[in-house]
Amino acid sequence: xxxxxxxxxxxxxxxxxxxxxxxxxxxxxxxxxxxxxxxxxxxxxxxxxxxxxxxxxxxxxxxxxxxxxxxxxxxxxxxxxxxxxxxxxxxxxxxxxxxxxxxxxxxxxxxxxxxxxxxxxxxxxxxxxxxxxxxxxxxxxxxxxxxxxxxxxxxxxxxxxxxxxxxxxxxxxxxxxxxxxxxxxxxxxxxxxxxxxxxxxxxxxxxxxxxxxxxxxxxxxxxxxxxxxxxxxxxxxxxxxxxxxxxxxxxxxxxxxxxxxxxxxxxxxxxxxxxxxxxxxxxxxxxxxxxxxxxxxxxxxxxxxxxxxxxxxxxxxxxxxxxxxxxxxxxxxxxxxxxxxxxxxxxxxxxxxxxxxxxxxxxxxxxxxxxxxxxxxxxxxxxxx
Amino acid sequence: xxxxxxxxxxxxxxxxxxxxxxxxxxxxxxxxxxxxxxxxxxxxxxxxxxxxxxxxxxxxxxxxxxxxxxxxxxxxxxxxxxxxxxxxxxxxxxxxxxxxxxxxxxxxxxxxxxxxxxxxxxxxxxxxxxxxxxxxxxxxxxxxxxxxxxxxxxxxxxxxxxxxxxxxxxxxxxxxxxxxxxxxxxxxxxxxxxxxxxxxxxxxxxxxxxxxxxxxxxxxxxxxxxxxxxxxxxxxxxxxxxxxxxxxxxxxxxxxxxxxxxxxxxxxxxxxxxxxxxxxxxxxxxxxxxxxxxxxxxxxxxxxxxxxxxxxxxxxxxxxxxxxxxxxxxxxxxxxxxxxxxxxxxxxxxxxxxxxxxxxxxxxxxxxxxxxxxxxxxxxxxxxxxxxxxxxxxxxxxxxxxxxxxxxxxxxxxxxxxxxxxxxxxxxxxxxxxxxxxxxxxxxxxxxxxxxxxxxxxxxxxxxxxxxxxxxxxxxxxxxxxxxxx
Numbered sequence: 001x002x003x004x005x006x007x008x009x010x011x012x013x014x015x016x017x018x019x020x021x022x023x024x025x026x027x028x029x030x031x032x033x034x035x036x037x038x039x040x041x042x043x044x045x046x047x048x049x050x051x052x053x054x055x056x057x058x059x060x061x062x063x064x065x066x067x068x069x070x071x072x073x074x075x076x077x078x079x080x081x082x083x084x085x086x087x088x089x090x091x092x093x094x095x096x097x098x099x100x101x102x103x104x105x106x107x108x109x110x111x112x113x114x115x116x117x118x119x120x121x122x123x124x125x126x127x128x129x130x131x132x133x134x135x136x137x138x139x140x141x142x143x144x145x146x147x148x149x150x151x152x153x154x155x156x157x158x159x160x161x162x163x164x165x166x167x168x169x170x171x172x173x174x175x176x177x178x179x180x181x182x183x184x185x186x187x188x189x190x191x192x193x194x195x196x197x198x199x200x201x202x203x204x205x206x207x208x209x210x211x212x213x214x215x216x217x218x219x220x221x222x223x224x225x226x227x228x229x230x231x232x233x234x235x236x237x238x239x240x241x242x243x244x245x246x247x248x249x250x251x252x253x254x255x256x257x258x259x260x261x262x263x264x265x266x267x268x269x270x271x272x273x274x275x276x277x278x279x280x281x282x283x284x285x286x287x288x289x290x291x292x293x294x295x296x297x298x299x300x301x302x303x304x305x306x307x308x309x310x311x312x313x314x315x316x317x318x319x320x321x322x323x324x325x326x327x328x329x330x331x332x333x334x335x336x337x338x339x340x341x342x343x344x345x346x347x348x349x350x351x352x353x354x355x356x357x358x359x360x361x362x363x364x365x366x367x368x369x370x371x372x373x374x375x376x377x378x379x380x381x382x383x384x385x
Numbered sequence: 386x387x388x389x390x391x392x393x394x395x396x397x398x399x400x401x402x403x404x405x406x407x408x409x410x411x412x413x414x415x416x417x418x419x420x421x422x423x424x425x426x427x428x429x430x431x432x433x434x435x436x437x438x439x440x441x442x443x444x445x446x447x448x449x450x451x452x453x454x455x456x457x458x459x460x461x462x463x464x465x466x467x468x469x470x471x472x473x474x475x476x477x478x479x480x481x482x483x484x485x486x487x488x489x490x491x492x493x494x495x496x497x498x499x500x501x502x503x504x505x506x507x508x509x510x511x512x513x514x515x516x517x518x519x520x521x522x523x524x525x526x527x528x529x530x531x532x533x534x535x536x537x538x539x540x541x542x543x544x545x546x547x548x549x550x551x552x553x554x555x556x557x558x559x560x561x562x563x564x565x566x567x568x569x570x571x572x573x574x575x576x577x578x579x580x581x582x583x584x585x586x587x588x589x590x591x592x593x594x595x596x597x598x599x600x601x602x603x604x605x606x607x608x609x610x611x612x613x614x615x616x617x618x619x620x621x622x623x624x625x626x627x628x629x630x631x632x633x634x635x636x637x638x639x640x641x642x643x644x645x646x647x648x649x650x651x652x653x654x655x656x657x658x659x660x661x662x663x664x665x666x667x668x669x670x671x672x673x674x675x676x677x678x679x680x681x682x683x684x685x686x687x688x689x690x691x692x693x694x695x696x697x698x699x700x701x702x703x704x705x706x707x708x709x710x711x712x713x714x715x716x717x718x719x720x721x722x723x724x725x726x727x728x729x730x731x732x733x734x735x736x737x738x739x740x741x742x743x744x745x746x747x748x749x750x751x752x753x754x755x756x757x758x759x760x761x762x763x764x765x766x767x768x769x770x771x772x773x774x775x776x777x778x779x780x781x782x783x784x785x786x787x788x789x790x791x792x793x794x795x796x797x798x799x800x801x802x803x804x805x806x807x808x809x810x811x812x813x814x815x816x817x818x819x820x821x822x823x824x825x826x827x828x829x830x831x832x833x834x835x836x837x838x839x840x841x842x843x844x845x846x847x848x849x850x851x852x853x854x855x856x857x858x859x860x861x862x863x864x865x866x867x868x869x870x871x
Contacts, residue, residue: 123548148537148806148807150817150847151591151832151833153832155551155586156580164579210604238675278493332573352579
């Protein structure tokens, strides 16, 4: 993406003014939080950058409610520090950089490794303030943990990549930190390309314990099982026993923060794919991707069948090669980061874009009225075995 | 195409009969009477005609027939909604209760694919042999349908730990009001693009009708402990809620019942052994891996005792736990003994504000001389102030209405919201402009316009028509809905 100027704002009114001015001149805007993931999504058209990092204050934090409302430009690291003071946490540590902004994480619906209770971003955003492409300042949701008042525009903005408007404020559900929260790791006794790999992975899938797990498969290395074990002492001991029963080498215990940092950090030169297949095909699916992309690092969630692929290959090529050769009865794939092409959006998506950003000012894609993810959709139809 | 008046309906009757057969198209007053109301007293509305498709293809054909004729419609599941959302005033009602097949249970991927008319509790019952269940459990779960749950984004006691309907639906095949069929979401959950499924869930039938729904199933817990704590005051129980939440333990459920509710339950066939002299009880459940649960129970017991609980009991045997839960889940039914009508209200407040809000509700009930029974999801701050009354008494009805308005305003004033799980429907429409400004409401209208440009699906619900700038001058169907006793 090329940018031709940068405009920094610190108040929601300034965001609205900037968007209205952009509307008058029909010049697109590219929203930026702390600028850690400008290479994600897209490809975006040339645009004036609207820097939202000044919107970084706590607007309301009532620890007893386990809810915090902050400016969307607040870095995740700041959010973590503020909530930790009260023994609380925002339960996701999304892939990327810890200095990334919470607004960008919401806008991209960022996934996170070892998320407790299968939590996703859409589960944790209670309310938002967003300035639409019309310059209107709108609010959706609220600051309470249950809310069905009105149509759910919170979910619509979450994962919209800022294409419907600029997020300026987010209200988030927090969790109290459990008494113990650690990562345990152990090495698998068998390599992915061993024909008997399924005899190790299948029982993990079938008996998946109620705890977050990832099978980490680096190039030319034995798979490692990483599990997040949390709760009180008795529960943690019981879960450790379950993990041990999955036939990994001696378990090593690590601070959860250090493990999450290792798993989540990505660099701009790496393409990130999200793939998913039926758990019936778990071993075959992982083996297939390993064989197709031997240089990639794979993070496989054996509870959900989700596979995250980090590769230095061209993202489009990498995804196409996985999809073309099958490996499971159903594979779905999405590019999170890396070069892609952009086909036509669905009718509903196009209409929603026009409803909230009629002049296509907000994070305009390189091809007019197109959306960043449709490339993935077009080639992610059920694949042949 | 413009929306055509109700007089068009007789003209399409024969077309609908051709789709479903004559037995499933009803237009006689006596046949339509059961659909005059939902679970909310005070509102009545009669559909011009009701049609009950028996298959997915029939449902799609019905919606297309209505689209071709430009006729508005209201989808209806079991009619257990409590906000008037399923009322059809002189428009066509599409009953979905015949679409009740469980199409697929996939125990490996822990998901099920169902038709919209499948009853919530039945889905859990039929997946129990696989060691699984469907977690959202509205109090009406023995009759309410998954399609209705999707429309309302229904909750329930166990949503404190497990999440609401939104968190458990992976994909929906949907027929849009114009008859287009599309799939929202992905059955394996790897989605991209706008969260169209997320905005569809809770759209109260205004965005179309789900023809098939794929839901997550959750493993049955290894062990469950249910705690009954007895408090000398509502305030003490409310303080205990905050204290339990702050411990970091996420109970599966954390429910409160006040004394009027306890007495109603204990006087009914649903008697659960609650202490009738208690000012308030908390029903708290922890579940999951067996190891460590007793430690959690001990921490919760201490939290309750620190907030002046008079007694704390723990049930682990299934029969004992079921008895405790029966009282909670049937509390609304038990209140039927008190008066002919019952308003079950729904609002959410920040959890730390529960003590002051409950005190304010008590003041409001004295001021308006109505009896408020509180039974609610305390762990979520999701209040259900219920008022038993005689809907035939105009004066009492007016006082109930005034009390409810005051309670809603109280919840808004403390930073809460007007509905946590029942939906806006008709009943909460007047409060939407207190909660959202004009631009925010208009953005909602514009999204509705995307799904239903002719505004024929559940017209007049959720967002006040006059709040939608493009709709100014439109005839609001809800305006002619009869608000009985209001």
